[in-house]
Amino acid sequence: MSKMPTVKDVAEYAGVSVGTVSRVLSGEAAVKPLLREKVNDAISALGYRPNVTARALRTSRTDVIGLIVPDITNPFFAQLAASVERAALERAHSLMLASSHDDREAEQSHVSAFLHRSVRGIIVVASSDGSGLHLPASVPIISLDRRFGTFPLVSTNHAQAAALIADHLYGLGHRRITYIAGPADTEAGRMRKEGFVGRMEEFGKTGQPVELEIAYGRFDYESGERIARDLLSRPAQDRSTAIAAASDQQAIGALRAARDLKIDVPRKLSVTGFDDISLANLVVPRLTTIRQPADMLARRAVGLLLAEPPGAEDEMVDGSLIVRGSSGPCPQPKADIAGHTN
Amino acid sequence: MSKMPTVKDVAEYAGVSVGTVSRVLSGEAAVKPLLREKVNDAISALGYRPNVTARALRTSRTDVIGLIVPDITNPFFAQLAASVERAALERAHSLMLASSHDDREAEQSHVSAFLHRSVRGIIVVASSDGSGLHLPASVPIISLDRRFGTFPLVSTNHAQAAALIADHLYGLGHRRITYIAGPADTEAGRMRKEGFVGRMEEFGKTGQPVELEIAYGRFDYESGERIARDLLSRPAQDRSTAIAAASDQQAIGALRAARDLKIDVPRKLSVTGFDDISLANLVVPRLTTIRQPADMLARRAVGLLLAEPPGAEDEMVDGSLIVRGSSGPCPQPKADIAGHTN
DNA sequence: CTGAAAGCGCTTACAG
DNA sequence: CTGAAAGCGCTTACAG
The missing domain is CATH 3.40.50.2300 (Response regulator)
Structure with a gap:
């Protein structure tokens, strides 16, 4: 852990430039098969893993999803949080969790804290209706279960x-x-x-x-x-x-x-x-009772968040009678x- | 949000170098009162807030605490997570949450994911005893409630x-x-x-x-x-x-x-x-039942994690009969x- | 005590 | 298609 290999190490090992390494990493840009292979060999030989922080600084974008719930101790929200974490993981993202304790100010300050660490997007289960109204959103925000400001809502019908x-x-x-x-x-x-x-x-x-x-x-x-x-x-x-x-x-x-x-x-x-x-x-x-499909709600919320462009429409999921x-x-x-x- | 001010902006506004700005920010280094004041004025005038990502890249250290629980849906762990979040917030840290689902591999992979994003430290409620035995810990790791590997444990007695x-x-x-x-x-x-x-x-x-x-x-x-x-x-x-x-x-x-x-x-x-x-x-x-003092457990775990040097001794807290x-x-x-x- | 400069590890125009 | 170089926003030796 103390000395992690960097793109530079990989580049040297593979005999290419760091730019090329970065390009095969991204998967987007076209790279000649031979070089691509060399790079991939180097990556596995060195056990290289990209540094997420450096990437975040450069792109001002991370693979972290921020989730704000009123109270993680509420069993339904706990279930929702578990589902969001799973859905995030499925899409290779991590979860940052904050509780608003039904307090609009705390909620607001968590949102800006998240914004400030350039999370990939924010999912919020709002404390109450009025909350989060006038937010300059530099990243997508999705309301889950309870509407947050005017942001798209994923919820049970x-x-x-x-x-x-x-x-x-x-x-x-x-x-x-x-x-x-x-x-x-x-x-x-x-x-x-x-x-x-x-x-x-x-x-x-x-x-x-x-x-x-x-x-x-x-x-x-x-x-x-x-x-x-x-x-x-x-x-x-x-x-x-x-x-x-x-x-x-x-x-x-x-x-x-x-x-x-x-x-x-x-x-x-x-x-x-x-x-x-x-x-x-x-x-x-x-x-x-009524069963709310937490997994589906979470998956859809994450889906909207990660979509390009991010989803802007509400999504309703039917509940079922138990x-x-x-x-x-x-x-x-x-x-x-x-x-x-x- | 689109154009956040940087140290450079602050430095220009205050008429000093970025190094000086950084020094007043850190609070550690000695800076002449006059300059310090100018910098602080500039900071509030510009609404400057340091970029956590850049700081993390430079220092390879963040203000994020990683928490791994077997299952956030378990009410006791939810309570513990809520308490850890609160304790972290008290010390100006954020919480990253992951569930192991009582699976040692998932637990292991969450730990390395956390390590990899250079969290400040990791608190883990272990899935089982054997888990986490041989870990090269580049950051402090604390076991909470259930022992993780050989890392110090904070738990009820x-x-x-x-x-x-x-x-x-x-x-x-x-x-x-x-x-x-x-x-x-x-x-x-x-x-x-x-x-x-x-x-x-x-x-x-x-x-x-x-x-x-x-x-x-x-x-x-x-x-x-x-x-x-x-x-x-x-x-x-x-x-x-x-x-x-x-x-x-x-x-x-x-x-x-x-x-x-x-x-x-x-x-x-x-x-x-x-x-x-x-x-x-x-x-x-x-x-x-027996009341486990979740808040105190959490506060101690966070305390050990953030201490310099990090705590290495187990801490026991008495439970009480209800x-x-x-x-x-x-x-x-x-x-x-x-x-x-x- | 302060400034100028290097560098953390990436990505991405810019040339070629 | 690829390399060399700039730059994201900080911190921290290094001089002075």
């Missing part, structure tokens, strides 16, 4: 996916439903809510009306638990028979509240989530009376 | 912490205990087991003997669930009254198995974990008969 949940709950007979929304200042939060509410309104017109209650929270466990606890403290006849949450974490919080209040899920209450984090399949009961044990038929009024009350 | 769990369960009256161990090819797995078993053997000598059953698995949910399911399928009188797991994930898997088999935790069975991932406080019942609802007094034989059997 939140509205379509949320409508899948609406269909599912309606199909099970639920007519009184609480929707736990995500923050209204995130596009994901709004789109999921609109998709869900919109579909329910359609049902109201074409089928049986649905009584919808909407509560707003953050995407985390605590919000879900708190909101569900409020709701479930009411007598059974005064509350919804289903809770649709905007995130798995909220839904898991709701599950916990139900458990604490001894309300049987799914027999007295259905609960659904959104994301399909790995935990969703481990809670009791296992959570009905039915598990936390959702079931709407409880019958009779059963309600027979069942234990609280 | 696994043995001490595991003994805390042993004390706790013994104190609750349990005399028949199953220990779910982590992989024997990880130091963490072995140390935790030894700490636990060692303490139990002490009890055997000084107090009442403990009947100990040991099962080996990986650190994940599935291992815990599978092993617990096997154990709990036996009639109550033929099985342990407590399960101590080597990780929270295993413990949560065990909780799920108990739930499926309708075995009441903690009244019929106590379950304990290790790590205190955020989920530990959300499962039902909440998990008794008692929650998943552990309770050993069930009395009478209660066993009265309770529901399976």
